[in-house]
Amino acid sequence: MHHRRFWTLATFASLLAVAGAVPAGAVDTIPDAPTLTDIVPPSAARGQSVEITLSGQRLAGTKDLLCRFSAFPSLITPTDRGMKATVSAATDGQVKAKITVPADAPPGLHEIRCQTAQGVTTPMYFFVSQYAQVPEKEPNNAIQQANPITAPTTIAGVIDGGEDQDTYSFTAKKGERLVFDVEGFKRYAPPQNNMEGVSYLDSFIILRDEQGKELAYDDDSTRADAFLAFQFPTDGKYFITIRDSLFRSRGDFHYRLTVGNRPTITAVVPPGGTVGKRSNVTVYGYNLDSSGATSLKRFVDMQETPGAQEFRVITAAGMSNAVPIMAETLPDVLEVEPNDRMQDATQVQVPAVCNGKFDTMTDVDGYRFQGQGGTRLVFAISASKLGSPVDTFITLMDRKGRVIARDDDGGGMPDARMEVTIPNTEEYIVYVRNQVRSGSGPQQFYRLAIRPLQPGFGMVFRQEGINRLGGPTMVPVDSVTVPQGGSTEFETSLSRYEGQSGDVKLAINAPPTIKGLVLEQLVKEKKPDPVTGDLKVSKITVEKLPVIKNGQSTADMRISAPETMAPGTYLGMYIRASGVAGAQPYVVNQPLWVTVSPKN
Numbered sequence: 001m002h003h004r005r006f007w008t009l010a011t012f013a014s015l016l017a018v019a020g021a022v023p024a025g026a027v028d029t030i031p032d033a034p035t036l037t038d039i040v041p042p043s044a045a046r047g048q049s050v051e052i053t054l055s056g057q058r059l060a061g062t063k064d065l066l067c068r069f070s071a072f073p074s075l076i077t078p079t080d081r082g083m084k085a086t087v088s089a090a091t092d093g094q095v096k097a098k099i100t101v102p103a104d105a106p107p108g109l110h111e112i113r114c115q116t117a118q119g120v121t122t123p124m125y126f127f128v129s130q131y132a133q134v135p136e137k138e139p140n141n142a143i144q145q146a147n148p149i150t151a152p153t154t155i156a157g158v159i160d161g162g163e164d165q166d167t168y169s170f171t172a173k174k175g176e177r178l179v180f181d182v183e184g185f186k187r188y189a190p191p192q193n194n195m196e197g198v199s200y201l202d203s204f205i206i207l208r209d210e211q212g213k214e215l216a217y218d219d220d221s222t223r224a225d226a227f228l229a230f231q232f233p234t235d236g237k238y239f240i241t242i243r244d245s246l247f248r249s250r251g252d253f254h255y256r257l258t259v260g261n262r263p264t265i266t267a268v269v270p271p272g273g274t275v276g277k278r279s280n281v282t283v284y285g286y287n288l289d290s291s292g293a294t295s296l297k298r299f300v301d302m303q304e305t306p307g308a309q310e311f312r313v314i315t316a317a318g319m320s321n322a323v324p325i326m327a328e329t330l331p332d333v334l335e336v337e338p339n340d341r342m343q344d345a346t347q348v349q350v351p352a353v354c355n356g357k358f359d360t361m362t363d364v365d366g367y368r369f370q371g372q373g374g375t376r377l378v379f380a381i382s383a384s385k386l387g388s389p390v391d392t393f394i395t396l397m398d399r400k401g402r403v404i405a406r407d408d409d410g411g412g413m414p415d416a417r418m419e420v421t422i423p424n425t426e427e428y429i430v431y432v433r434n435q436v437r438s439g440s441g442p443q444q445f446y447r448l449a450i451r452p453l454q455p456g457f458g459m460v461f462r463q464e465g466i467n468r469l470g471g472p473t474m475v476p477v478d479s480v481t482v483p484q485g486g487s488t489e490f491e492t493s494l495s496r497y498e499g500q501s502g503d504v505k506l507a508i509n510a511p512p513t514i515k516g517l518v519l520e521q522l523v524k525e526k527k528p529d530p531v532t533g534d535l536k537v538s539k540i541t542v543e544k545l546p547v548i549k550n551g552q553s554t555a556d557m558r559i560s561a562p563e564t565m566a567p568g569t570y571l572g573m574y575i576r577a578s579g580v581a582g583a584q585p586y587v588v589n590q591p592l593w594v595t596v597s598p599k600n
Contacts, residue, residue: 006301028475030465034058034121036114041125042187043156045536047103052115054124056097056343061117062090067126068111071322075308075385078111083128085112101128102557108320109187115569119481119595125187125403129154131316138575140167143212143239151178155480157242159201159253165243170259172232177292179264180240181321182207184255185224198226201253204245208236219245229264229286263287263313263320264576267442270334270355272326272384273302284442285320288313295442302327324386325492328353333367340364342399345429350377351451356432358390358444364433369450371422376453378498379407379430380417383446390444391436392416397429404428408435419432419453419498448533455500455581459590479593482517483600485563489522492546492575493554502580507557509576509589516565517594519575521546522556549578561596 011032029035036056042369044050054065065085070079082102089096095114107130111123121174137159140147146169149155157166172178184201203226206217221227242257265285273279279300288296296313306328313320331349335356339346345366348354357367371377381392391414396408404420411417414436422428432448465475474491482488494504508519521543526535548555574589 012199028465028467028473030463030475030477031312031483032058033258033465033477034114034116034119036112036121036124038252038490039112039124039126042125043129043133043154043183043256044099044130045129045133045154046101046105046107048133048469049098049100052097052099052126054097054112056095056114056121058092058118059090059095059114059116059121060092062095062114064115065095065099066111066113066120068098069106069108070111071106071108071310072308073111075324076310080488081105081110083110083395090114090116099126105324108322109183112165115595117567117595118597120479120569120593127183127187128188129256130262131258131260132331133256136166136168141165142555143167143169143208143241146239149259149433152258152262155257155259157243157257158256159242159249159255160251160252161249163243163247164249165241167241168238168257168259169237172235174234175230177229177231177286178259179262179286180207180218180226180228180230181258181262181264182225182227182242182255183258184253187254189516192194199248199252200251201312202245202248203255203256203494204243205257206241208239208241210239212239217507233332261287261292262449263289263315263317265311265313267313267388267445268323268325268358269357269442270320270332270447271324271382271388271444271445272328272353272355272447273300273332275302275327275329276304277302279325281325282442283313285313287315288320289315293449300325311419324380326386327448328449330449335365335367339366342366342368342397342401342429348450350451354432354448354450356446356448357442358434360440361437364431364439366429367448367450367455368427368429371424371426371428373422373425375422377422378417378419378449378451378453380411380449380451381415381432381446382411382449384412384415386447388443388445389436389439390414390434390446392446393433393435394418394448395431396420397431398424399427399429399475453498455496455498456586457497457500457504457577457579457588458495459575459577459588460493460495461575461590462493463489467566478591479569479595480559481595482559482561483596483597484561484565484567485599487558487560489556490556492548492557492577494548494552494577496553499584500579500581502550504548504577504579506548506557507573507576507578508559510570511572514572514594516562517570517573518560519546520544520558520560522558524556559594563599565596565597567596569593 038055064464068085069081070076070078084100087097109125114121131152131154133154146167182203202224205226207215218226267284308324345368348367348369350369394416396404407418462474467473524539525539527538577588
């Protein structure tokens with residue numbers, strides 16, 4: 001048996017016409033793939049057990065849930081953090097299970113997937129709060145109807161019905177600073193998924209005193225989720241109201257509103273350090289210690305390998321939000337103000353990572369370095385992925401003020417990045433400025449790497465699916481389904497960067513417990529159709545030793561399972577890509593979960 005997910009336009013149209021064939025709110029989907037579309041309830045507190053219902057398609061045969069966590073899935077690979085699940089029932093469209101959240105589970109969004117008989121589903125996200133959750137009680141639109149709450153707490157509510165808004169009353173003491181943090185949009189759009197086209201709650205919160213006078217409000221402090229930190233002027237009763245910013249309402253506009261003196265980090269400067277070393281950082285935010293500090297000094301032990309690591313502050317009031325900080329092999333340099341003018345630019349010995357922040361709306365930071373003629377350098381900003389709101393623009397100039405190169409969004413909007421061949425051996429200055437003038441102070445931070453090229457490649461897997469408009473598209477996947485005695489096809493795509501070249505060999509990398517899977521390459525020759533002129537596959541050659549040739553970036557692959565291989569999901573599977581970067585071997589092991597489905 002041969003499994004394929006390759007579809008004609010007629011098939012797309014017919015699938016779209018079938019109710020429920022494409023999950024509501026999905027962007028790009030594979031029509032016959034197991035998919036999750038909702039979790040109810042979508043949250044629980046640490047140490048709590050809760051019965052949940054997961055909705056989707058092709059969920060029959062689910063015997064287990066895969067629960068993982070990463071505060072930054074696009075930067076740090078999710079891992080098992082102890083959340084347990086027991087499945088009690090499973091049909092094609094619904095799974096019922098009991099979730100048990102460990103008392104020490106990290107607060108935030110946990111990834112949940114179903115391991116079905118037909119494969120591993122797409123993820124949905126389940127919010128874990130560190131404080132006990134209380135449900136909202138309607139009606140509570142007006143302050144006269146406000147639900148009383150006691151901080152610290154997390155309210156689980158929904159904006160549903162007409163121009164719904166939910167109001168809560170609480171008491172606060174003079175000088176006390178409370179944070180009001182909404183989680184709603186983030187559940188649909190964690191960092192690796194912008195969920196374009198999906199309807200979500202765009203929360204808006206308003207703080208009032210006992211007389212109903214407005215004290216503060218917020219709309220989009222954290223993407224589309226509202227956030228407030230407020231220090232109360234007097235003892236008394238206060239009200240917090242949450243609604244959609246456009247006064248919309250839907251049954252799935254769930255939110256969690258956390259109210260309390262929880263420590264909250266708004267910035268860490270510098271937001272990183274050198275691998276294996278101790279970095280001296282300043283943490284900015286609210287309630288960072290028992291005295292309510294808004295800044296403090298910390299030493300952070302950087303991990304031994306390059307990449308992002310999670311940083312939090314813990315006080316008697318609880319655990320702060322997580323922020324990412326970067327461990328890198330290059331030495332760190334702190335900007336020295338003033339450095340706006342050429343003669344004042346901070347001196348840097350390349351290669352290095354320059355750490356800066358915009359102290360005023362019009363602040364410009366300059367860095368001087370000695371360049372070697374003919375050397376190709378990378379100038380790369382890291383800001384947005386670290387949670388900074390800045391939109392950087394970088395300009396490289398020589399000592400005479402001549403512009404050598406400039407860039408806006410070359411590193412992926414809104415982070416600047418450029419590769420430049422240094423023309424002469426002399427001193428150069430690179431300037432960094434913030435285009436959007438999003439504010440000033442430590443929250444407006446960035447990291448600027450100045451370094452030689454570091455060739456390499458990344459790897460993703462794709463299968464043919466449909467986009468939200470019904471047309472064909474290649475959908476990224478991290479799991480495939482192979483029937484016993486059959487095979488399935490997928491595309492392997494390399495993203496070569498900074499001059500990487502040469503052949504890249506592909507092979508299965510799996511533990512000894514996973515035996516029998518075979519990976520092959522399908523070399524497809526295409527010729528134009530004599531009637532339509534469209535390219536069609538005319539010949540397929542099977543290569544037993546898959547390789548993506550120099551100058552190419554994709555390969556059609558086939559993975560097969562023997563009839564004797566036991567049905568189930570094999571989570572220890574990787575595809576190993578081996579090549580050369582510069583003069584050194586370069587290897588990427590990319591996870592690809594394989595589900596062997598029972599033979600029909």
